[in-house]
Amino acid sequence: MESLHKEYEQLIYDKEGHIVYITLNRPEKMNTVTAEMFHSWGDALTEAEKDDDVKVIIFRGAGRCFSAGAPLDQVGYVYGMKQPKPGEKAGKIPMRVKINFDHSLFMDFFRHVLLCKKITIVQMHKYCIGVAFSIAMHADLLIADEECKVGHVEERLGLAGLSLMPIMIARCGLTKALDLCLTGKMISAKQAVEWNLINRAVPRDRLEAEVKELADGLALYPRDGIAIGKVGRELVYESMGITRGAMDHAILHTFQVSRTYEDDEYNAFKQRRDKGVKDMAHEKHDLFKTLDK
Amino acid sequence: MESLHKEYEQLIYDKEGHIVYITLNRPEKMNTVTAEMFHSWGDALTEAEKDDDVKVIIFRGAGRCFSAGAPLDQVGYVYGMKQPKPGEKAGKIPMRVKINFDHSLFMDFFRHVLLCKKITIVQMHKYCIGVAFSIAMHADLLIADEECKVGHVEERLGLAGLSLMPIMIARCGLTKALDLCLTGKMISAKQAVEWNLINRAVPRDRLEAEVKELADGLALYPRDGIAIGKVGRELVYESMGITRGAMDHAILHTFQVSRTYEDDEYNAFKQRRDKGVKDMAHEKHDLFKTLDK
Amino acid sequence: MESLHKEYEQLIYDKEGHIVYITLNRPEKMNTVTAEMFHSWGDALTEAEKDDDVKVIIFRGAGRCFSAGAPLDQVGYVYGMKQPKPGEKAGKIPMRVKINFDHSLFMDFFRHVLLCKKITIVQMHKYCIGVAFSIAMHADLLIADEECKVGHVEERLGLAGLSLMPIMIARCGLTKALDLCLTGKMISAKQAVEWNLINRAVPRDRLEAEVKELADGLALYPRDGIAIGKVGRELVYESMGITRGAMDHAILHTFQVSRTYEDDEYNAFKQRRDKGVKDMAHEKHDLFKTLDK
Amino acid sequence: MESLHKEYEQLIYDKEGHIVYITLNRPEKMNTVTAEMFHSWGDALTEAEKDDDVKVIIFRGAGRCFSAGAPLDQVGYVYGMKQPKPGEKAGKIPMRVKINFDHSLFMDFFRHVLLCKKITIVQMHKYCIGVAFSIAMHADLLIADEECKVGHVEERLGLAGLSLMPIMIARCGLTKALDLCLTGKMISAKQAVEWNLINRAVPRDRLEAEVKELADGLALYPRDGIAIGKVGRELVYESMGITRGAMDHAILHTFQVSRTYEDDEYNAFKQRRDKGVKDMAHEKHDLFKTLDK
């Protein structure tokens, strides 16, 4: 390793020849993606894009897994609200605060990854779930270890299909995409390869080496070729509705946070407030078990 | 079963908790889709959408199969024409009559299924063919029994690929979609799963239970979540050209009914007039056999 | 065979009943696609379209393979430049010359194949690579012999993903498409079937017969049906961004020929100039070997 | 007049030869558009579309004006909420209730007018404001009396530009459209002609006769021609993003009802609650006066 280039919050940025590693670094929380982390992520992408020697960027996670998605204890508070105490009601967040946050994550950052001027590879191990999986799908190539699980489990918080995006359909087709997004189930990396969601599943102890070998191969391309290749993808993604998907997704996210629950409905947020995150998570897991099939 | 909610022509509407069953009920005619049936179908969908307790709608067929597509004895007469006697010529149907009919079926009804405010599942057994398959593709999830056959056999009436729609490409990709639509062959449910056309193929005696279990799982989602999820899909389907596909398909249907046959061409409609539906069907089956491969 | 209808440069045009064979005929150069050949190809397509008796067009190659893509000794000189002698610099080609050439090949001809008024089948043996593969993807049905290799090896000249087109994503999905276009690797016909890129892989000695049988089956359709089916595809391809893809691809091709190489980058064109085509080809093959995985 | 065909709530339906008049009939409330009225309007459109003798539909208003837009005393309660008493808070409306209502008005009904199978003319007198103006823009031809005022005054309830739709840009261009939608000002029919928003401004006592003469002229067209002409417009409106505009507008309407007001902001709804509709209206009028320029 050449050296550590810069300090990012919840993220490590390493450069090695033509390759940059962006390592999610909140291992004690399974690298769940906080607001701070994705802001760092964007800044790190920009640093790598501005460095003319960088040709390939690898996303990976420190510790046990790539990323378990959104932090279950923060979902719903990303807009800056404090979590209410048991019995309290959450304060009202102005629409513009939600719009700005959701645009910066779901539109600006997703597009940043999608149109990043370098080649991007995701090196996924153990878990790549929820928003982490959405981000990963916007990269160029996805390599996972064979034990890795992917999926949109956050649907089971009550979203019922909202994770569906054009880029997901472009990858695995509408039939599989609806299955994953409506059931919220996780699938193995091997299935994800069969379903065309990711490129390769390799044994855990081969993951790093295989990704490195691929990155080294891609780094043989000239800088101009890599930049022009991305311009080509820009045009393709615009014409197929994939870029637009990120904008619509941002709006839909703001939209859905206003949803209500009827008395006869399972409200994961109420359970979290009353029982704590862990118990809610277990309860939810048991409740939706039949959708894992 | 709670009770029978309403009487529909050629259709049964049952509600069970949060689930509604819409059962095609022309078993003696293999549930082929008449003008009456699809009008009922639309009305039944609307009833289910207006019922706040309904979360999931299941389409299924009474009797031997889900649906064998369009009624072979009525194709060409859907616009209200009487079938001419042998030797007679069919009367001329004004364009506006065709436009209105085709818009109401191929645009309005297809879009109604696609954007239905509840989650929709198709429970297919034995056959899901032609227009029935086109309708099914607009639903959210498709589960078939292992013996079920799907395909666009109506192409062999002389359409040569007209069944191709963006939603089919979004499901199974252009390569398979062109294969199915150009050859008009039927494939098994198992192949249809491999081709990403449908979600699951299960043994016949497990079909009802599996669909029920899935529907029960999906009914755990909150009503608002289900409604917002459909708004999300609306945006996705618009951006990828899928919604537009239904409009274009309606226009193309009106367009193609004006086609002519040269003397050296197999004209299934002339054969039907002269030999009757059954003999024509057998003849056509033998003629196109090589395309089944 | 009825007779030879017309003389085309580097191409043979045969008609047999309702079927026309367009045979690439530069076998000593592995049917690499020269400017002359694709102009002939367009003219031959037009001849077949104007012939009311023709229903199906089969593309195939004379000699060892279908086509090895662009002629490696001409890449970069298609605009009419002479190859510079070792040490010389290439002359400057006006933008309009590039634009006109690239539009006529990558936009007009690709669209011509895509929207050809007859049903088109590609009969691929041994190799269908680079631009030949791009052309093939615009046809209706693709049948290969089991030994056939497909891929975008020309990426390794330094393009880094530029071959990606909406029609490729529509066929095999974004995940596989990016894999092929970023690595420039070749895959076998069998894999290409699994990846949904082509329709069928058959033993070499069955290839001609299987394609013929398929074409005969498709020739059972009425002329009007075939013409209307293509109108249907036109609408679908426009709505999904596939037609637009050809225009963008033409512009991108003109765009990328202005790319530069840094001193530390592998410049295949410089190597070709200094070492000759063959040595460059071997060198490139070895260099990029890790991307074949 | 032939006869009164059917009874609609808040609407009169008259047929005269090939012409149907749909007359908004809530004159004591300036024909402001209630939920009941637009439902009737849709039903009346459907009746006229089904009647093969009808060629032209004229929208007009009973009493003093065409329509003053949304009823100021109901805005915010269209979803079925009761108006809270002074000091009370409004109850929470589930998202799905808003979605369903907004889709039925802003998407389904706007599209119904846009794609109505007959030729549609709006006969506007005195006022055509807010949602009434949005509806009018979806008709084919717009004729006003010279004193008529048009505009999006409802913006001044705090929307700040939300009325902007692709169809408005298609009519008068983005520059004028933004002016009208951001300022919420009203312009005269004469200006509206100059701005290309409407077709003609005629003296008040000539309005009915001119519209009738135009309708009679258009009724010379054959029924098939009129129906096919609408199919042509369907294609044009889809390709230019105009149809999609109605869907997006529906979603945006649901979206914006969640907006909040800061303490230093003019909240028309709070003023209405505390001072009554009339005083709020006057206050608002004075406050925004500078934007009338």
Place this chain on the structure above:
Amino acid sequence: MESLHKEYEQLIYDKEGHIVYITLNRPEKMNTVTAEMFHSWGDALTEAEKDDDVKVIIFRGAGRCFSAGAPLDQVGYVYGMKQPKPGEKAGKIPMRVKINFDHSLFMDFFRHVLLCKKITIVQMHKYCIGVAFSIAMHADLLIADEECKVGHVEERLGLAGLSLMPIMIARCGLTKALDLCLTGKMISAKQAVEWNLINRAVPRDRLEAEVKELADGLALYPRDGIAIGKVGRELVYESMGITRGAMDHAILHTFQVSRTYEDDEYNAFKQRRDKGVKDMAHEKHDLFKTLDK
């Protein structure tokens, strides 16, 4: 004048420095556009595009007017049918014949003009009507003499709005476009300037000189600049649905020729058959007079 370059049927091709004049040359028939003429027109465009010295192309008409549109005595017979004798019925034309003709005129030729690699100017005098006007709108700049009339009078043959195309809306806005296309009225060049349909109206005796002066000015641009400018327009026209408009228009044209007339409807074609072209024309003129307003 340099010299006459080539002989075209019904067309004169002159080159003068960097400018080419394409002169419609059927003056005795008011340069109405026959199948032969538009084929020549396309070939002449191609010749001019291939000539590297040509920068600007001027379309103009020989004799009394630019063009009176479609030849009224041939409308309906463009597909090669013979005009039936009084009392006879026209023969049935296969759909593919109509599709091919309509695609070549309304899609291929319209797009050819739209995307022509040189700058195009229409020099219109006296009349530019119907299909001639549709063609003219696809050129870059339109200059008319003050007495010139433009409009879509062919609508009065029973089309009822079918001339509406995205490019017309892009020019004059939807409000004016619908007015012109639904009424079929003609407007003066001066009005056409005010309506943004054309660029300039000049006195008749200044027309040629003004167009020449403009062309000379534009010919100051470099060849590459002109070619790249057209690439820019290509992208803009694709993104705004304008290019697609030509495809849809072709399909709609094929579509509408199948329309029928009820007994109570004015059927211009029947009148033409029974009374001759001239009497039909007068009759039609009188009948639709009120729509001229």
Place this chain on the structure above:
Amino acid sequence: MESLHKEYEQLIYDKEGHIVYITLNRPEKMNTVTAEMFHSWGDALTEAEKDDDVKVIIFRGAGRCFSAGAPLDQVGYVYGMKQPKPGEKAGKIPMRVKINFDHSLFMDFFRHVLLCKKITIVQMHKYCIGVAFSIAMHADLLIADEECKVGHVEERLGLAGLSLMPIMIARCGLTKALDLCLTGKMISAKQAVEWNLINRAVPRDRLEAEVKELADGLALYPRDGIAIGKVGRELVYESMGITRGAMDHAILHTFQVSRTYEDDEYNAFKQRRDKGVKDMAHEKHDLFKTLDK
């Protein structure tokens, strides 16, 4: 004035209540837009967007005019090249450097202005030309003094229509847009109002007051309303191809810098090199005079 918030290069940022003024501050160079200036501009926009109290942003220019467009002495060197000495050739700039620069200005910054979360007004005096005019068109409202000139004079450097963007067509229609972009002429503010390019032309001594009054009126809207209004415009601009226009424009800019000049063509860049900026400007002005008409 409250205070000066921050120091920007070549730009002044002032905040006054809910209004921010961004003042181009290179008066000695007529506020021509350098790379530094537009980077500052973007940063200033971001500062204003992040300030919850800001509702309206006004762009204006210090000194004699708003902006004279691109600095004529830097055009062609924006990518960091040094201007070659007379007789020298310019060095070759890698494509990725051009791509990155053009994307950041023509795509990212144009979109930033277009989708800016506040309401934006351009206060134009004396000149708003070339790239400054392109930027201005992406704002919400444009007010000019009566003497102000607008236009795309940079076309006369040899672009021949490249300034045409969907947003320009959306404002003034294709006919006027092509006129301005092909001739490169300037028009007065009054004409620009008539052509629908800008909103208002007022006397010079009223300009500041009128803009302030308008801004104050718009600042009456609630913060949430303003933010949601922009979300609405986002959807509209995406659906009409306007957002995409900025991406295509960036690509086209990179594309066109590779253009060449033939010996018989006026090459403004060569003249600039050999004669200096001023003499070239005068020469160019005289040469293209006839296109001012």
